[in-house]
Amino acid sequence: MPASRAYAAREARAPLAPFQIERREPGPHDVLIDIAYCGLCHSDIHQARDEWGGAIFPMVPGHEIVGTVAATGGDVTRWNIGDTVGVGVFVDSCRECDACMAGDEQYCEPGASFTYNSREQDGVTATHGGYSERITVDEAYVLRIPHGLDLAAAAPLLCAGITTYSPLRHFGVRAGDRCAVVGLGGLGHMGVKFLRAFGAETTVVSHSPDKRDDALRLGADDFIATGDRDVFRDNENRFDFILDTVAAKHAYGDYLKMLRRDGTMVLVGLPDGASPLDAGRLAEMRRRLAGSVIGGIAETQEMLDLCSERGVTADVEMIGIQQVNEAFERVLRSDVRYRFVIDMDTLRRG
Numbered sequence: 023m024p025a026s027r028a029y030a031a032r033e034a035r036a037p038l039a040p041f042q043i044e045r046r047e048p049g050p051h052d053v054l055i056d057i058a059y060c061g062l063c064h065s066d067i068h069q070a071r072d073e074w075g076g077a078i079f080p081m082v083p084g085h086e087i088v089g090t091v092a093a094t095g096g097d098v099t100r101w102n103i104g105d106t107v108g109v110g111v112f113v114d115s116c117r118e119c120d121a122c123m124a125g126d127e128q129y130c131e132p133g134a135s136f137t138y139n140s141r142e143q144d145g146v147t148a149t150h151g152g153y154s155e156r157i158t159v160d161e162a163y164v165l166r167i168p169h170g171l172d173l174a175a176a177a178p179l180l181c182a183g184i185t186t187y188s189p190l191r192h193f194g195v196r197a198g199d200r201c202a203v204v205g206l207g208g209l210g211h212m213g214v215k216f217l218r219a220f221g222a223e224t225t226v227v228s229h230s231p232d233k234r235d236d237a238l239r240l241g242a243d244d245f246i247a248t249g250d251r252d253v254f255r256d257n258e259n260r261f262d263f264i265l266d267t268v269a270a271k272h273a274y275g276d277y278l279k280m281l282r283r284d285g286t287m288v289l290v291g292l293p294d295g296a297s298p299l300d301a302g303r304l305a306e307m308r309r310r311l312a313g314s315v316i317g318g319i320a321e322t323q324e325m326l327d328l329c330s331e332r333g334v335t336a337d338v339e340m341i342g343i344q345q346v347n348e349a350f351e352r353v354l355r356s357d358v359r360y361r362f363v364i365d366m367d368t369l370r371r372g
């Protein structure tokens with residue numbers, strides 16, 4: 023079996039440390055991928071700290087994977103050795119339920135196999151993610167990284183990209199819509215770039231006033247700093263659509279008040295524990311509150327192809343795997359501009 027150096031959390035809140043895993047020998051429909059880069063998503067932190075419950079340890083996080091096909095199983099038709107490919111947040115699903123048949127594999131009813139902290143479809147084998155040298159994945163769950171995209175800057179598209187793109191498509195955001203992104207982190211900065219690509223009028227709502235210039239540079243038309251609570255009243259009934267990417271608990275009602283009549287707020291941020299919600303904030307303007315999880319395989323490929331056409335990638339800060347624990351701390355302080363990406367050669371060099 024292909025051995026793979028990796029970094030793992032041995033238990034909740036333990037710092038990540040070097041760890042060895044075995045990847046499965048490629049089966050007939052598998053490809054073995056040499057990982058070049060892996061993005062660092064806030065979900066990696068939530069899960070390595072077991073903030074969502076039920077975590078499986080030891081855990082090798084990472085679900086924004088790009089690399090090169092190193093070997094293919096005998097029946098693989100879609101990929102050749104040397105292809106530049108990506109792997110996102112899930113690596114398999116039942117392929118039979120309504121969600122899978124609709125191309126919404128992330129909502130697989132019996133349960134998708136997520137890239138790490140999850141089980142393969144056999145229900146037994148633990149999955150391990152991209153903070154590692156290589157990964158074996160079924161060919162149907164592999165994405166093509168179009169030529170011309172910078173590989174490191176494309177890695178975050180596999181989670182931060184699709185997670186912000188999918189709800190804009192699903193909820194029908196159109197050119198000229200008045201939209202807001204709450205939280206300018208990894209997801210938020212991709213949300214701004216996609217809203218700009220969609221032609222929406224975009225405002226960033228942030229608890230970090232020093233991110234104003236970046237927000238405007240990334241394509242936002244306006245910036246609201248939430249330090250002064252008056253801003254919630256001043257911006258009441260302003261937006262058609264709000265994308266909430268905040269990773270920490272917060273009162274949804276404050277942000278809901280900024281929606282116009284029949285406006286929609288979509289939660290993609292997944293804080294641990296429940297956040298308070300006042301029914302009145304929804305009812306008074308017939309507002310809608312929804313949630314969304316990543317996107318399906320076909321939709322992720324559509325997003326990657328659009329990013330290639332439009333030159334959209336993440337703003338990244340490259341780190342070596344040895345800096346991963348420090349990077350976790352910086353993400354927790356909202357001090358990332360705007361996605362850490364791990365150069366996996368630093369793992370190979372030891």
Ligand code: NAP
Pocket residue numbers: 062063064065066068181182185204205206207208209210227228229230233267268269270271272289290291292293314315316353354356358360
């Ligand atoms: P991130 O880079 O840490 O960005 C989150 C942003 O939230 C921060 O940059 C900060 O923006 C804001 N924020 C943080 N603490 C806050 C607080 N106490 N009050 C108000 N705002 C705060 O994280 P990410 O990787 O973008 O992920 C964001 C969330 O989405 C995480 O919960 C993650 O697990 C979740 N997620 C969900 C999906 C999905 O499919 N639904 C996929 C990926 C990630 P400002 O400094 O601008 O305020």
Ligand code: ZN
Pocket residue numbers: 063064065066085111181182
């Ligand atoms: Zn993620």
Ligand code: ZN
Pocket residue numbers: 115116117118119120121122123127129130131132133
């Ligand atoms: Zn399914």
